[in-house]
Amino acid sequence: MLIPHPLLGLRDSQEFTYLGDASLMNRPDPSAVTAEADFCDYVFLRDNPAGVHRELWFHEQGDRSWLIVTRNTLTHEILGAELARDLPARGAK
Amino acid sequence: MTRLSGGLIDRKAPLGFTFNGKTYQGFQGDTLASALLANGVQLVGRSFKYHRPRGIFTAGSEEPNALVTLRSGARAEPNTRATVAELFAGLEARSQNHIGPLEHDLMAVNDLLSPFFAAGFYYKTFMWPRAFWERLYEPAIRRAAGLGALSTLPDPDTYDKGFLHCDLLVIGGGATGLSAALTAARAGAEVILADEDFRFGGRLLAESDLLDGAPATDWVDRTCAELAAMPNVRLMPRTTVFGTYDHGIFGAVQRVADHLPDPTGQVRQTLWRITAKRSVLAAGAIERHIPFADNDRPGIMLAGAMRAYANRWAAAPVRKSGDPVAIFTNGDDGHRTALDLLAKGVPVLGVIDTRPAVAAFGAYQVFSGGTVTGTKGRHGLTAIEITRNGQSSWHNVGALGVAGGWNPNVHLASHHRGRPVWDNDLLAFVPGADGPKGMFPAGAARGKGGTHAALTDGMEMAIAALSDIGVSASPIALPDTPDTPAKQSAYWYVPAKKRAWVDFQNDVTVKDITLSHTENMRSVEHLKRWTTLGMATDQGKTSNISALAVMADLTGATIPETGTTIFRPPYTGVSLSVLGGGDTGHHFRPRRLTPTHHWATAQGAEFTEVGQWMRASYFPRAGETHWRQSVDREVLTVRHDVGLCDVTTLGKIDVQGADAAEFLNRIYSNMMGTLKVGMVRYGLMLREDGHLYDDGTCARLGVDHFVVTTTTANAGAVYRNMEFAHQCLWPELDVQLISTTDAWAQIAVAGPKSRALLQRIVDGFDLSNEAFPFMACAELTICGGLRARLFRISFSGELAYEIAVPARYGHALMERLMHVGADLGATPYGTEALAVLRIEKGHAAGAELNGQTTALMLGLGKMVSPKKDSIGAVMSRREGLAQERRRLVGLMPVEPQSQIPAGSHLFTKGTTQNMETDQGWVTSSCYSPYLNSYIALGFLEDGDTRMGEVITAANPLEGQSFEAKVVPTHFVDPEGGRLRD
C-alpha cells in the first residue's frame, strides 16, 4: 500500500507501523466518575467498520509522524491522511 | 524430426539437451516443448490422479500437462512447464509423477481403478479402523500424490530483489502491449514493459499475420529497438508480473539466468516490486478446449498452440513427419490453424467444425456439424472418431488441435477480487469495472483480440491511462493489418459416455462435474473444492470456463448465472527462493553489534542473539571447559572485585522540553517529575490496560532534560509509544524526543572495587559516597578529556556504576578499564552472569515482564501512583488486576544442586497436579555460585505470605519434580547496604 503522507507524499506502507482506530487519540478523562468504564470502552471496543475507517499509522522509518489515515477496509482505497498533531488537542489534563 | 521450415529459431545455434536421459537437439529460440515436438516427442508426463499419459497441450504458461523437472542435483526444479522453459545447451529435463519408465508407469493402475476415485471419494471411505488413516491410507495417498520432487538440498543460487517506480506499467509485450508502451514512451512517460516470454511480440510471433505487408517480427523488432533506445523506458523480457497489489503495486519476477547453462556467479532471478501510477493489462487471451471422450491423449493440443509451434518454432505437433493433423473447432479460429499448417507443408485431415454448413477457408476438408467422439493411441494420438449426423467414422491422425474460443486473460485484473463479467458476443468473461484501480485492460485481455484491434486498443488505453495522471499522449501511426472478424459458436463440450477431461492436470472430467451436481455441490466454489477442479498448477486457466459451461448445462442456468471464478496471485508459480530472495543465512536479518563487539570477539567471547543485537554471553578463559565455570567466575568477580559488562543495548531516549517532567509523570506509573537534577530514578511503565510494560531508569541531566532507559527488547516500542503520547494524546506539551541508543557506549562497572577502578579514569571527579551517592548521575570527562555520562545504578546489588562514552570510544574504554583495573581483578562479564546477578538480587527481567504480569505481581504495586494520572493507572485498578494474588518469590531447591528449570509449574506440596491446582510458574532459574545453590524466581499464588513453605515445582514435560522453599526474591544483600556504600 501507499500512504499519502501530508508532508512527504506517497510513501510505501512498509515504512509505517500500524496502530488502529483513530479513536485511540480520544483518551478519556481519568478523573471522571466513570473513568474505569470509559477507559475499558476506549481500550477494548472498536467500531471496526467494513468501509471507511480512520486509523493511526506511525511513520516509523520516516519522519516519525503519527498520521490519521482514512481508508476503506473493504477496498483498501485511501481517501486521505492528516498529521495527528495538527488535530485539536484532545488528551485529558 | 518433425521440424518445419522457417520459424524464429536460430538454426546456426544448435543446442543439445536431454529428456529422460535421452539426447536431443534443438535450436536457440526453442522452448523445451517446441524442441521436444520438433523431435517427435509427444509423451512428456503423467496426470496427477490417474497417471494418464500426457503431452504438450499449450504453447504458454497456462500449460497443465507438460510439467518436467528441470536440471538436477540441488538445482533440480520440479513442475517446470516445458512450454516456457527456454532451451539452453545441456538442458536436462525429466518427466515426473511415475514409477518406472514414463512409458510404463506402474501407477497407471490408478486409471483402471478410476471408477473408485470419482470426485469426493476419499471423504466417504478410509475411516475404519480409526488409526489406519495415519498408518496406512494417508501415507499411501501422500506417496502417490504430489507432482515433482524437491531435491531436499539448499538452493545454491543467488536471488535479488529491488524496487521500480514508473508512470505506466505495461503488462504483456504483444501487439497491444507494444503499441501501448510505444504510445506512452513517445509521450515522455516513464514506462516499464514486462513480458513473461524471452522475446517480445506475443501472438504476433505465433500468427502468420502481416503488418504493413511484412512479417510481424519486422514491426516488433523496430518497435523494441525504438523503445530500448529511450531513457524513459525499461524493457523487461523474461519478466512475469505475478500479482496486482494495492495502490498500483505489482510483484514481478525477472528470470535473469534461468536460460543460461550455468547460472553460477549470477543472480538467478530478481523479485521486483513495481509501483506504477497506472497500468495497462495487455496479457492477451488464453484458448479454451472442448471436452470430448478421451480428449487427453498426447498429441491433442490447443489449436492456437499448434499455430505457435508451426509458425514460431517450426515444429509439427506429430510424432512422425507427414502424419496428418486434424482440427476440432466451434468457430473460425480453428480454421486458421489448418491454413497455417498447410502453409508449412503439414498434411491436414480436415477441420471438424461443430457448426453446420461451414465452408473451408482453404484447401482442406471441413466436417461441418461434426464432433470428435473418441480417440485412440496409448502414448500418443493415432486416430480420432468423427461423428456427424449420428454417423461415426475413425480417422488416422498424428495430432488434433482443439479450438474452443479464447478467454481474455483476466487473471491480474481479478486479484482485487473484482469479478469478470460475461460478454455474450464474445462468449467469454471480460474484466469488470471493479478491477484494480488504475489498471486499464487492453487488447485481447478485454476481448479485442484481432491484431488491428489489439494494436489500436493498446494505443488508446495507454492514452487514457496517461490522461488519468495528467500526461498528454498522442496517437501513434500503427501498422496496417487486416482484421477479419472471427465467428464463434457457443459449443462447450461433447456429451460422452466415456471420460471427457475438463481439468487435465487434476483429472477432473465431465462425469465428475455431473456427480458434483448430483451431490448438491453446485456452487462454483463447492464444485471446485469437491472435484479439485482449477486447483492444479495452472489455476484452471484452461478449464474453469468449460467447467462452468458443463455445470450451467446441468442446472439449466446460464454461464454467468452459474457463477464465475476469480484468480489469485500469483499469475504463474513463483519460486520461494526469489520471493524470500537475498540472504537466507547469517544475513537473513541485520545484526546490531555493540561498541565492544570486536573487543569481545578478540577475547574469545561466546555470543547470543538478543532481538537483533548480538551480545557476549560469557568470556571463557583458558582451561575452562564448561560454560558454567566461566559464568560462575564472572559472577563471583562482580560480588568480590569488579566486573565490566557492555549494556549499550538498553534503549536510551533523550527527553527535553519545558514540559518534559510533566510528560514523564504521565508516561511512568511512579512519580518522575520530582526527580532532582543529577539524580536517577527507577521507573515502571504500564500499558494503558494496566499491565506492566517496561521498566528502566530515568536520569535528570537538567531541569528540562532527561534520559530515559528502556529494556533492550522494548526500546523501539517504548520510543514509538512515547511519540504517540506526545503527538496524539498531549500535543500541547513542550516535549522533544530523540533516541540515542546507539550514540553512547554504556559499560556497567560493578562490584565492591568499582569505585576504585573508576577513580583511575575520571578527570578529577569526586566519586565519594557523599559527593556521588547511590542513584546519582553526572556529565563529566574521563581519560584526559573524553566527555562521558556516569550513573550510579546497580542491577547486581553491588556498588556499581554505568559509564557512557561516545560509541566510538567504547572499545578503547573497555580496554582501558581492563588495563588499569588489572590489579583490582577487573573482568568482563556477559549476559549469562548478568542474568545470575539479577536473579540473585531479585530484579525483574524479560521473563517476569512478559506482558502478562502486573506491578502488584512484582511486589511493586506502590509504584503505581494514585496521586497522578499516568498511562495504565486507571485500568490497573480493575477487579481482576487489583485482586491478583500471584507474587514474585524466590525459590531455593531443597536439594541445592538440582536446577528447577524455568517453565516449571508450582504446586502446593502433595496436591494432585492439574490446571486447576496450578499455582504459578518458575520464570527464571540459575546456579548461584555465591550461594552455592541453584536458585529461581517464580510467580506463586499468595507467594508473599508463604515464605518458608516447601512447595513442589513440577516439570512433567521432562519428567521432573522438585521441592523448593519459598524465600524472598533478594537472595543477596536483602538490606541493600552494598549498593549504597
Place this chain on the structure above:
Amino acid sequence: MTDLIPLTALGAVDARTARFGALTLTEDDSLGLASLTLRKGQAAPTPFGLTLPEVGAMTTSGPYGAFWTGANQWMIIGAGQGTGDFAALVHAEAPNASITEQTDGFAAFHITSAAGPDLIPALMAKLVNLPPAAYAPGHATRTGLEHMTVFVLRPSDTQISVIGMRSYAASLWHAISVAAARLEHVPV
C-alpha cells in the same frame, strides 16, 4: 585530548573503502551529527548561517549542513567534527532549541559513481523503495533498507550517502556492498 583511540562504526581504526567497478563505497567517521528540535512556538534558528531546509531537503554551507528529519526537526552535520562535542557547538548556535548529540549514533556511508549519475538509481533500486525523485540531488529522506532505518542524502548527482544506525553498520555495509557488487560489470 583523550588518549583513547576511537574505532569507526565498522570496528577499525581507519574508515573502510571499497570499490565495485565504477562505484566506490566509503565509510565516513568524521561527520559530526546533532539533532535540532524546535521548542514549542520557537522560530527556526540559523545555526552556522544555515537556513534550515524544507521538508525532504538538505542544505550545506562550508563544512556544515542540515537535513530535514521531521516536523520542526533537523539533523545538523559538521564535516570533520567526528570526535569533538558537536552538540555543544550546535547548542551555542541555537541555544533555545533542543539539541541532542547524535555523532556516534550513526554510521555514514558515501557512494560515488565514476560512471555518471545513472548508476546511483540502479543501485538504489536494489536497496530502497523510493522513486528516484525522492533522492534527487538536494534531497534527504528517511526510509527502510533491508529491515534497517536509514537516512538517504543526495549531495550531488554522482554521490549518495546512506546514514544508518551505528550498531547496524556491518549489516548496512553488507547490504550496500552486495548490491554494488552486482553492478560491478557496468563499465566506467
Place this chain on the structure above:
Amino acid sequence: MKFSGIRVLKEALTGHKGWKPLWRDPDPKPAYDIIIVGGGGHGLATAYHLAATYGITNVAVLEKGWLGSGNIGRNTTIIRSNYLLPGNQPFYEFSMKLWESQEQDLNFNSMVSQRSIINLAHTDAQRDAYRRRGNAMHLSGAGGELLSRDQLREMLPFLNFDNARFPIKAGLMQKRAGTARHDGVAWGYARAADMRGVDLIQNCEVTGFDITDGRVTGVQTTRGPIKAGKVGVAVAGSSSRVMAMAGMRLPIESHVLQAFVSEGLKPVILGVITFGAGHFYVSQSDKGGLVFGGDIDGYNSYAQRGNLPVVEDVAEGGMALMPMIGRARLLRSWGGIMDMSMDGSPIIDRTPLDGLYLNAGWCYGGFKATPASGYCFAHLLATDTPHTTATAYRLDRFNRGYVIDEKGVGAQPNLH
C-alpha cells in the same frame, strides 16, 4: 446414506448413480427454536451438536453465501492443543479429543491427520517459555515433548542448522497435533446436521435482528423474516458487522491473514513446523502442496486479500528456516478475515440482549477450535450455562480484568 468403503465400491461398479445430495436445500421455515447465523465451520459444528448432542433439531443455519465459505475454507488446516493459559488449554484439548473421533462421529472422512507439530525455539528464553507451555499441556492431558537441537536435527535434517541467523535451540512437539481437510470438516458437519433435521439455508443473509424489550425474537434476512427462540451468531471475520445490527460494539478488529500453497510436490515434510524467529509455519497437504503462512498483514481489512510485503516476509522466513524449499513454487495465495480480539482469545457467551448469543474473536486460531467451539456454543445455547472448558471466554472478562493473553501484548489486536 451411510458412507463407507463398501458403498464407494458399489457405486463405482454401478456408475455412481446412487449418490444422494450431501444435504438438502430447504426453504426457511417461519420459525425455529434456534437460529445459527453463519454457515461456516463453527456454525455448522454448533448446529450438529445442538442436534446430535443436545437433541435440539428445530434449528436453522443461515449462510450468506455457500456453506463453508468463511474461514473454514481458507485456512492452513492445522489442529493442535498446545496452549499455555488455563482459560485456553483445556478448551483446545477438548477440541483435540473431538477431532480424534470426528470421522466416526460424522461418518465423513475429514482426513484428521495427527502428524505432529513442532514449534522451534531460537533463544533460551523462548525455550523456557515453551517449557512453561509444554507443562501446561501436560497438566491438561494434551501431552508434549521438549526436543533438543540434536533430536531436531535428526528428525528434520533439512532445517538450517549450520548457517542460521537465529540458531535452532529446541523445539516443543505435540505428536497428536496435525492437520485436517478444512472443507471436509465443514461438509462433514453440514451433512451430519442436515441428516439430523437441521435446515441449512444458503444464500440467506441476515440483515437485521428483531429486538423486543431487550430480547431478540428473530432475524430479518434476504429470504424474509424468521422467528427464533434463540439466535447464535458465529460469523468470525464479520462479527463486528453482524453485531452492529444488534447495536453492539465488540472488542474485535477484522484483519487479513494470508495463506499460501505451493505447487504439488512429493512428500518432504511430515508434520507442522513453526519458525520461532520469523513469521513462517508450514505443513504439506496430502495432495503434496506446501501449505504455509505467517503473520497477519497488520491493518484492519475486510478485503480477503493481502499485500506483497507479508508474502515476502513469509517466504524469507521459510527460506531462512528450510532452504530446501527454494525451488518449489508458490501456486496460490489468499486471504481470510480474522476476528482479532483484544486479548487474542475467543468469546463464547451470552450477550446483553436476551436470546442473542455470540461466538467470535477466534483470531487466526479458529479452525482447530471448530469441534469444541461448536460443542461449547451448542451447550451454551441449549443450557444457558457455559461449558466447563469455555468458562473463561466471557465478554466481560475485558472490563473486569481477566483477559486471556497468551502473547502478553495487551489490547492491540494486530500483535496477537
